[in-house]
Amino acid sequence: MLTKKFGAKELYFFGFLVLVTGLPLSKFFIGLSSFILFAAWLWSGDFLHKIQLWYQNKFLWLFTGIFALHLLALFYTRDFDYALNDIRIKLPLFVLPMLIASGPILEKKHFLSILWVFIWANFIGTLASMFVLLGFSNIEIHEIRNISLFTSHIRFGLLICFSIFILGYFFSTEKQKYTALQKVLILFLILWFVIFLVIMESITGISVLVITTLILLLYHLYFQREKKYKILFTLLFVGLSLGVYFYINHAVVEYYKINQPKSGTLALQTKYGNLYEHTPESNEYENGNQVWIYVCKPELKAAWAERSSIAYDANDRRGQLLLNTLVRFLASKGLKKDRDGVEQLSHQEIQSIENGIANVNYQGISNLNGRIHQIIWEYDHYKKGGDPSGHSVVQRFEYWKTAYKIVSKNPWIGVGTGNVEQAFLQEYYESKSPLSMRWRLRSHNQYLTFAVAFGLIGAAYFLFVMFYALFSKNQYKEYLFSVFWIMMMLSMLSEDTLETQAGVSFFAFFYSLFMFKNNRFHFD
Secondary structure, three states: OHHHHOOHHHHHHHHHHHHHHHHHHOHHHHHHHHHHHHHHHHHHOOHHHHHHHHHHOHHHHHHHHHHHHHHHHHHHOOOHHHHHHHHHHHOHHHHHHHHHHHOOOEEHHHHHHHHHHHHHHHHHHHHHHHHHHOOOOOOOOOOHHHHOOOOOHHHHHHHHHHHHHHHHHHHHOOHHHOOHHHHHHHHHHHHHHHHHHHHOOOHHHHHHHHHHHHHHHHHHHHHOOOHHHHHHHHHHHHHHHHHHHHHHHHHHHHHOOOOOOOOOOOOOEOOOOOEOEOOHHHOOEEOOEEOOOOEOHHHHHHHHHOOOOOOOOOEOOOOOEHHHHHHHHHHHOOOOEOHHHHHOOOHHHHHHHHOOOOOHHHOOOOOHHHHHHHHHHHHHHHHOOOOOOOOOOHHHHHHHHHHHHHHHHOOOOOOOOOOHHHHHHHHHHHOOOOOOHHHOOOOOOHHHHHHHHHHHHHHHHHHHHHHHHHHHHHHHHOHHHHHHHHHHHHHHHHOOOOOOHHHHHHHHHHHHHHHHHHHHEEOO
C-alpha cells in the first residue's frame, strides 16, 4: 500500500521541492536534494530507457560538456586540492541535467508547485531578513548585506529577482487559473519583493530586474502586431528608461555639487592654536564639501580616543583606515576635522564611523540612494588614483584587468582547473596590484573565469552552449527560459555565478528544468 501512495515519482518531486527550498534557505537542503533525486532515479528503474534518453538528447551532452571541461583541464593542473574542490562544487552541472532529463515524468501541477515553493521559500527568506533588520534577534548588522542569512546577498537578490518574473508569469499566463484574491496576492508578492530588493540595496538584483524588464519590453514591442499593445509597450519602455536615467543623473549631479569655503582664505590654526593641514589639490568631496582641508590630526587623534575604543590609526569594521572614514564623515557634515568637529558627533554617528560609514547620508541600515552615492564616490576616488581595496564595484576593475593579463599569457587552453587561484595571486604580485592581500580575489566575471581556467576555447564553448540553448527549438519564445537565460547572462558579467554550490545549483537546476520540461512534464 505504501509504495502505491508514495513511489519513485513522488520522491522525485519531493527532491525538487527540497532543492528549491534550499536555494534561498539552506545549503544542507541543496546537497540533500541530490541524494533524494538520485534515490528516486534508481527507484524508478528502466535504466535502458534512461540511457536511450541520454543518448538522444543533444543538448544534454552539450550542457554536461561544461563539466567535462573541468575534468579535461585536470591534465595540466598543479594544485589538485583546489581542483578537486572545484570539481565537487561543479558536480550539479553534470548530475542535475542527467537526473532531470531521464527521471520520472511528472504533471503540470508538479511543475507549477515547484515554482510556487521556490517563491514561498524566498518569501520566508525575506521575512527572516526583516526579523533581523528590525532588531528581533541577537545578530548584529553592520551593513545591509548581513541581513541575507542563508546565502550571499548577491545570490539572494538574483533569487528574488527571478521570483518576481515567475510571479509575472503566473499573473499574465496563468491568470485564468486564479481568483481575484489570488491575483491580489501575486501582485502583493511582486511589490514586496521589489521593495525588499531596495531595502537590501541589491544593486545586482535591481539592475538585473530593470535590464531584463527592458529587454522583455523590446522583445514584445518587436513581435507585437496589435497597435494598442505596441503603444503600451513603447510607453512602458520609454517610461522605465527615462525613470532610471533621471534617477541616476540626479544622484550624479547631487554628488558632484561643490560648496566652496565661505571665506577666500583658509584659517591656519584651530581655536586651540594647533595648525591645520590643507590639501585642496586632492579634489575629494563629500556632499559638496572639500575633504582634505581644515584637518588637524593631533586634535582628531586625541578627541577620537575619548569617544571610541577603536584606535585612530586602525581600520574600521569594513577594513578601511579609520582616519580616512572619520575625515570623510566630518566633511560630509560640513565640519572641520579637529577636536570641535569630533565633539559635535552624536553617539550614533561615532558608531557609524566605526562601522565604516563615511558619509552622514549613508547612515541607516537600508539606504539605496546612499549606496548609489557610494558607488559614484568609489569610481571617482579610483579614477583619481585612490586605493580600490574594499570597494566592491571598482575593485572589480582590478579583477578584470588581472584576469585579462592571465588570459593573454595563456590564451588557448588556460591555466587549468586547479590553478586559477594561484594564477591570480601570481599576477597580482607581478603587476604590483594596488589591491591589499585581503581583496586579491578571482575575476568576479564568469566569462573571464572560464577564459582563465580553460582559455578562449573553453570560454567560446560555454558561450556556444548558452546561445544554442536559447535558439534551439525556439526556446527564446519560452518566457520562463528566456527570462532565466537573460538573468544568468547578466549576472555573469559581474559575478562568478558558477563558482559556489548555491550558484551552480540554481543555474543547473532551472536551466535543465526549463530545457527539458516539455519532455518530462505533461502539460495537456
